[in-house]
Amino acid sequence: MKINKMPLEFIEALPILETIENAGYEAYFVGGSVRDTLLSKPIHDVDIATSAYPEEIKKIFNRTVDTGIEHGTVMILDHGTGYETTTFRTESTYTDFRRPDEVKFVRSLDEDLKRRDFTVNALALTKDGEVIDLFGGVQDMSAKVLRAVGRPEERFHEDALRMMRAVRFAAQLDFKIDPDTQKAIAENAPLLANIAVERINVEFSKLMQGTSASYGLVEMIKSGLNRFMPGLSSTDQDLAAYAELLQIAQPADDSQAWSLLSFELGLNPQDTSKFLKLWKQPNEMIQTAKSVITLMNKLRLGDVNDWDLYQTQDAITTALATVKISEISANVDNLSMRYQALPIKHKQELAINGGELVKSLHLAPGPLFGKILADLEHRVVTGGLENERAALLHAAAEIVEKEKK
Ligand SMILES: Nc1ccn([C@@H]2O[C@H](COP(=O)(O)OP(=O)(O)OP(=O)(O)O)[C@@H](O)[C@H]2O)c(=O)n1
Numbered sequence: 001m002k003i004n005k006m007p008l009e010f011i012e013a014l015p016i017l018e019t020i021e022n023a024g025y026e027a028y029f030v031g032g033s034v035r036d037t038l039l040s041k042p043i044h045d046v047d048i049a050t051s052a053y054p055e056e057i058k059k060i061f062n063r064t065v066d067t068g069i070e071h072g073t074v075m076i077l078d079h080g081t082g083y084e085t086t087t088f089r090t091e092s093t094y095t096d097f098r099r100p101d102e103v104k105f106v107r108s109l110d111e112d113l114k115r116r117d118f119t120v121n122a123l124a125l126t127k128d129g130e131v132i133d134l135f136g137g138v139q140d141m142s143a144k145v146l147r148a149v150g151r152p153e154e155r156f157h158e159d160a161l162r163m164m165r166a167v168r169f170a171a172q173l174d175f176k177i178d179p180d181t182q183k184a185i186a187e188n189a190p191l192l193a194n195i196a197v198e199r200i201n202v203e204f205s206k207l208m209q210g211t212s213a214s215y216g217l218v219e220m221i222k223s224g225l226n227r228f229m230p231g232l233s234s235t236d237q238d239l240a241a242y243a244e245l246l247q248i249a250q251p252a253d254d255s256q257a258w259s260l261l262s263f264e265l266g267l268n269p270q271d272t273s274k275f276l277k278l279w280k281q282p283n284e285m286i287q288t289a290k291s292v293i294t295l296m297n298k299l300r301l302g303d304v305n306d307w308d309l310y311q312t313q314d315a316i317t318t319a320l321a322t323v324k325i326s327e328i329s330a331n332v333d334n335l336s337m338r339y340q341a342l343p344i345k346h347k348q349e350l351a352i353n354g355g356e357l358v359k360s361l362h363l364a365p366g367p368l369f370g371k372i373l374a375d376l377e378h379r380v381v382t383g384g385l386e387n388e389r390a391a392l393l394h395a396a397a398e399i400v401e402k403e404k405k
């Protein structure tokens, strides 16, 4: 099979393949970029596989970076782009289910493709656009089947993360998982316990945002993978409810995905924080999710007031987007308009600040300061007071008087 129209990303990288070949070695485009080209999807990183050893690559090209030399990966820098170039390799024994005990470089493309995870990921592309397909990847692609290369259990023993990759790719590509592959995932699910949570996180996040997220999630539950994922070991029912929602719409980013997951698990803001910490989520996302959950839990019980919307602060966009795809039947457009109409969005937008209290009311800084400003903030947001300097100073003076009594 031949590709008639090479994407620009490949055309730009052709000189690299040619240079390696002119030096007497083989070189191919491999991995996700070949798969995505055949699926007419945009490609991100162009990966190259070669028979040249890392030291040989470094002799051929002036500008290289050792990005993963122990795995045989060298990055070739060319016209501002970096190309990960990996020597053909076979991976011998795996005692820890995530890394080969040793990486063996080989000179044969076949050996290299044999140890890749799925047939659609085991395709290689020559500089002339010829597709090398040793395991029926092209056919699986047209049948929309995700199938492990060779014996599935061997692939999953080599790297247990591949089981998560299977449900992730199925969700992203709208593929069905082949029955033998499915069976091997169910049988080997406990191996996921050997995998770092950060790596599982990447796959799970992509799964939740896939066009077929619902299918991927159902497969994940059916095979029992979630039993070996932080905080999800006995949440099948909640996850199934989440999967049902995902049939209709999918989260557009990680914050939405994890906020909605936390909501479906019925977590309060504090438990959301604990849950997301287990998953090593960035602090910023944890703060956002807590605000989202606070608002959603209120909306679940009924309407929210302007103060609730205000308190959501910068998490409001994520919150409203998440509400929209949740089972909460709130009028999101209306909530959004109400938020937009708030007199202020942040404390800093109050027409006076602490300095002003010192200057105009001759107050000494102290605990009363915070109390005054918080009171003014609340009254401005809820519409009881205009955000205007004189009005605020007047109200502040009243509070001071009241405190004196
Ligand atoms: N656990 C893994 C990870 C990767 N690969 C191989 O390495 C290639 C590149 O890996 P990666 O970039 O992680 O995945 P992609 O298939 O490129 O998918 P994505 O579009 O998400 O990058 C894969 O296509 C596959 O051939 C593998 O066999 N086993």
Ligand SMILES: [Mg+2]
Pocket (backbone or CB within 6 Å): 031, 032, 033, 045
């Ligand atoms: Mg990739």
